[in-house]
Structure formats: structure tokens, C-alpha cells
Amino acid sequence: MPFQSLDERIKNFITGRLKWIDLMPIQKNAIPTVKEGKDLLIISPTASGKTEAIFIPLFDDILKNNLEPLSILYVLPLKALINDIYDRMERWCEPLNLTITKWHGDISPSKKEKFIKEPTDILLITPESLESFLINKNTDTKRRIFKNLRYVVIDEIHYFAASDRGIQLNSLLNRLKRYTEDEVQRIGLSATVGNPKTVLRWLTDDEDAKIVEDKSQISPQYKVIYGGDAAIIETLKRYSDKKILFFVHSRKDAERYHDMIRKHLNPKNVFIHHSSIDKKIKEESEENFKRAKNGIMICTSTLELGIDIGDTDIIVQNHPPLQVSSFVQRVGRSGRRRNPPRSIVFCDDEKDVFITLAEICLANEEKLEEIGIPEKPKDIYFHQILSSVFEYGKIKKKDLFYLLNKSFVFSNIDKEEYKLLIADMIKKDFLEEYGGYLSLGYDFEKEFGKRNFMEFYSVFPSSYDFVVREGLKDIGRMDAFFVINYLERGSDFALGGENWKILEINYDTFEIKVKRTRGGEAPHWYGTRGVMDYLVTRRIYDILLNDFDRDNLRYLDDASKMILGKFQEEALRVGFEKGVIPIEFDDNERRVFIYTFGGLRVNVLLSSIFKVYCGVYSIYDSPYFASFKFRGGFGIEDIRDITRNIEDILKDENLKVHIFEKANKLVKNKFIRYLPEDDQITLKSALLFDECGLIDVLQENSLKLATSTPFKAW
Incomplete structure (x- = not known):
């Protein structure tokens, strides 16, 4: 026009x-x-x-x-x-x-x-x-x-x-x-x-x-620097005349870097933004940063979405996020006034160099994680049935089915499934049926009527993070994925530079009560940065095999390039190659490492399968491998027996029982608990495990023994 x-x-x-x-x-x-x-x-x-x-x-x-x-x-x-x-x-x-x-x-x-x-x-x-x-x-x-x-x-x-x-x-x-x-x-x-x-x-x-x-955007400029706090301060000194948005992963880090930057750089304009800060203070910081000609805004993911903070020259990231989409969203916050987006990523962990390079490669190829829309979200269907009946007062049972079925998200739920769910809701007294009409039952108001039905409207948690508390003091947050899959009462884990022992886990309120601990085995599990999945980890495997656009090496500093070269040489030495899942046996520990590079949800599911079918124990997974200890004779043929039959195994009832024990801990929302058990398992499992990714990585690759690798430390 x-x-x-x-x-x-x-x-x-x-x-x-x-x-x-x-x-x-x-x-x-x-x-x-x-x-x-x-x-x-x-x-x-x-x-x-x-x-x-x-x-x-x-x-x-x-x-x-x-x-x-x-x-x-x-x-x-x-x-x-x-x-x-x-x-x-x-x-x-x-x-x-x-x-x-x-x-x-x-x-x-x-x-x-x-x-x-x-x-x-x-x-x-x-x-x-x-x-x-x-x-x-x-x-x-x-x-x-x-x-x-x-x-x-x-x-x-x-x-x-x-x-x-x-x-x-x-x-x-x-x-x-x-x-x-x-x-x-x-x-x-x-x-x-x-x-x-x-x-x-x-x-x-x-x-x-x-x-x-919009295909007209100028390609971003990246700089990947391997180094810690000293490197961050030294780099920021050189950009004192710029407006910088500085992303960190936690509120604790935001406060720490805010104090550090004020102490060492003493900039005129330094602001902080995270979820615990009062709304009015955050809005004031946004406005002041927007008006400033230069300065630094230190923030968590609260500023990933499109709140207007004016022109920003550089995006600084202390560690990369674990999703390409998040990486692209952050980088896109700079580059206004027709200038190219610019981002500096600091890595103080060798793995972060690979994550950052993988995300740069994928971003340049315009490959992002696909948004997965559940096929049959019956928990929200349950909620919308009640909400629709609430709205209408009463409605014919057949009319309600056709009303909801017109929604794209419910179009795969057939009439028989609808009838079964309605019958279950009537049995539990959430609904009443009279003369073909549905109305609300007695237990609807009993369960959801508090605070003028506010509990009914606000049904969805803003995140699936567990709050970790020592007494009344908040220590930090952990992703529900880690808590449900790896932690239980008595478990040790590391958070905020300290070791903690779990006293109690409340899955309904997303709380973990802990006490400090010393000594013992070093904790394996951490969950402050979320979960890394298939797309990024498979690209990291390609990078280890030197199968990537080497033009992207220009973004890495010398230290990052040395790390990259070191691990590429190791991958070649131990037998990593295209089309192969390397398998490493540690005979001293009686432990195996299956290097799928398929993401954490793939590897957790794979370890769960071996636990059910082979009785393995001491499970230790990462985004790069599934690992566990084994008893008696156990070799690569035992692994092949499982992997070649993976689609049939995923349908097995014995596996479903084990998965339900894990999945049942997850309180996805307030309504899922009212569904029949099979529906709960299906919905929760989709959050905790990646069946499609597991099938794909096992069917596209063959198993091969590898010699002792440094990657088990990943």
C-alpha cells in the first residue's frame, strides 16, 4: 500500500x-x-x-x-x-x-x-x-x-x-x-x-x-571470548561510550555483576532488571536506560521479550543460552538505526565455546527449535470444558464438543475421548448432566471457587522452576526437569558455589528445603540454566567432526579456537565419526557412556529404558551422553538389542510404569491431576522426555566402540 x-x-x-x-x-x-x-x-x-x-x-x-x-x-x-x-x-x-x-x-x-x-x-x-x-x-x-x-x-x-x-x-x-x-x-x-x-x-x-x-536484516556481528570476570570487566571498559544490554542466567548473577561493574568501572548509567525487583523500579530503569546515550543494563531473561528499551549497541551474554531461539531473540535486541546487531559472548567453560559456536552456525542458517504444539492437550481441554460451561450456565453436551473441536488445539480429540472425559468429570462431580445439558457440579466451586475463582483463571505456572530454600532464605532456582529426574530426599547437589543436601521436596509448591553439606561425592546435577535439546547438541557433534561452516571461526578469540581444536583432535583420536554413536566402557568403574549428542531429554529417556530392561544404576546423564553403571556381563551387543527395538520398547507397559513414577512428580498445572492416569502420563512425559529425538538419533546412526575419551567430563 x-x-x-x-x-x-x-x-x-x-x-x-x-x-x-x-x-x-x-x-x-x-x-x-x-x-x-x-x-x-x-x-x-x-x-x-x-x-x-x-x-x-x-x-x-x-x-x-x-x-x-x-x-x-x-x-x-x-x-x-x-x-x-x-x-x-x-x-x-x-x-x-x-x-x-x-x-x-x-x-x-x-x-x-x-x-x-x-x-x-x-x-x-x-x-x-x-x-x-x-x-x-x-x-x-x-x-x-x-x-x-x-x-x-x-x-x-x-x-x-x-x-x-x-x-x-x-x-x-x-x-x-x-x-x-x-x-x-x-x-x-x-x-x-x-x-x-x-x-x-x-x-x-x-x-x-x-x-x-523480514529478509532485509543485516547479518549480526559476534565476538566469542573465553574468560571470566576479569575479561568481562576489561572488555566493558572498551565500550564505555556504548549502550549495552548484559544478559546473565540468574538473579544472583545479576546482582553480583551489578555490584562488580559499579565497583570496577563506575559507569554513570548502570541498571539492573530481574523478576524480584519491584515493578515500578524496573519500569524506571527501562525508561532511564532508554533515554541514556550510554550505559549498561544487567538483566536476566526478563528483557528477552520486546519491552521497548530504545536503541542498544551491543548485547553481552555471560554464557550462551541453551536454545538457538533465545540466542537469536537476545542478539536481535541490538542493531537499531540500521546498524548490524552485535553480540559479545563470554565463556568460562570449555563446553560453552561449542554451544555458542553451534548457536551461531544455526542462527546464520536460520534454523531454530521448532515450537511443539501438543496433539491432545487434555488438561487444558478439561479446563476449557469447565470454563465454557461456566460461561454458558448450561450447554448441550453435543454442542460443547463441536464448540471446542473448532479450536485447532483440540481438533485431534475425538468424540469418544470427549465422552470418556465428560463421564469422568460427572463421576467426580465437577459437572452435572440433566436432559442432555451440562452444568457445573458441586465440586467445581469447592475446588476452584476460592478468591472469587481467581484460582480457576490463573491456572498456569509462569515457569517450572523449583525454589531452593535454606530455612527462609532463597538460595536459587532449579529447573523441574533436573529435580524430577535426578533429585530426591537426601540427594546432594551444587548451587551458587555451595554444596547442599535435600531435606524435603514439595512437588505441589515447587519448593526444595536444603541444608549445607561438605565432603562426599561431588554433586553431578545442576539446573540453573535449563535443558539443552537435540538441535544444538547434534550441531555440536558436527563441529567436533569439523563438519561446519568454518567461516564462523572468525568470531572466536584465540583461546576459544585453541579449545575447539583440542577437542576436535580428541574426537578424531577416540573414534568419533559421521553416522556413529560412540560407546565408551570404563571397566574400572563398570560404567558405560553412550554418546548420542541427542540432548538431555533423549539421554534421560535412554537411561530410563536401560534401567527397566537391564537393571543399570548410578545413572548420570548430560546433553551429550547417557551414562550408568552395570552389573555382571554387559557389552555393546546388550546396547544394540535395546536400540534396534526402540520403537517397540517405547510402547511397552513396563516402561510406562517406570515413566509414570517419574512423571507423576511433575505438577504441570492445577488441572492435570484430575485427568485419568494414562492421559497424565502422556502429557507429562512429553515435557520430560524426547521420544522422537531418541528414535531419530538411534535410527540414523550405528553404534561403535570408542577408546577412553575426555568427553565423559562434559
């Missing part, structure tokens, strides 16, 4: 107030598609102008065609993002005489009531607030408010799609159709999506829907 065809008020705002000379590439590509009325997914890096690529055509439509409120429903995952987008939109809305409302838990009842009486052109909201709205407002109110709706925008769609909240949102968008009079155009926004066609299907069933990507 040519710039000249825009409403005069928008053109004047863009050229006069914003002082834009031209539209950004993603805006030129996306705006005509939006104006065609097609559903679309827009993929473009942070700060590329994709948000404004939506503002311009939607605001133009409202102004030119005098659309009645409510015209735009804008869904975001976090209150902080709602506040940020609200501020950015308000700068457009005020001169264009458009109205906007933000709706979340911190907004006063009086402002919400004002919106109910007089809907605005735009509503910013979270899925939980939208759910509450659909349940608590009467039908006439909802029809009055949503009847004019023309657009639904889902920002940070990658954050939603594979999560419980995304399943909820997909269902809510389907339920919303009851109250709209016209066809609603759906638009998704994201900086990083590994499988955009799947995410587009999640967004819409429109076969003419389009994906618009």
Missing part, C-alpha cells in the same frame, strides 16, 4: 511527529497484506518496526471507515508488555484521536468499569483476563463490547503457541466468535519462529493466510 494512500492524519503524524523519511522494510511488506484482509503471521527481529507495521494499517482502517469501538483486541503474555505497548500506542492514539484501554490485574476496577460502559477503539489484555471477562460478563454485555471487533493481534506469539497459556488462548479466540458480528482478522507477531507454518495453523484456519518475514 503506497504511503500516499494513507489517511492524512497518519501521514502527518509519521512525517511530522515521528520524522520518518521512509517506512521500514517489514512495514512495506506487511501493510499491503494486512489491508488485503488476510490473516497473517509477521516474523521480524525486535526493533525492526513490526509493531508499527500493525499500527499503521489498523489505525488507517479505523480512521478512514469510522469503525465503531471495540475494533482491535491486542493480546500479550505479560503485564509489563501490556504497559509498554500501551505507552507506545498512546503516542499514536492521542494525536489521531483514538482511544485505548489496558486490562490486567493491576488496573483499577473503576477504569475497567469505564471501559465496560464506553468501549475504546483498542483493548490490550492477557489471556487470563480475557478468560475472566468471558466468564463473568453477561451475554448482552459481551455482544455489545465485541460485536464491532475487526482485528485480533497476538504479540510474542512464539511465547504462547506451545504453552498451556497458548492452548487456552487458542480456545478463547474460538469462543469469542459467539459475540462478534463480522469476520475477525487475526495477526500474529514474533521475532523468532522455527516452524512458521505450524504456528500459522495455530493462529488461523484460513487457507489463504500468509507469512510475512
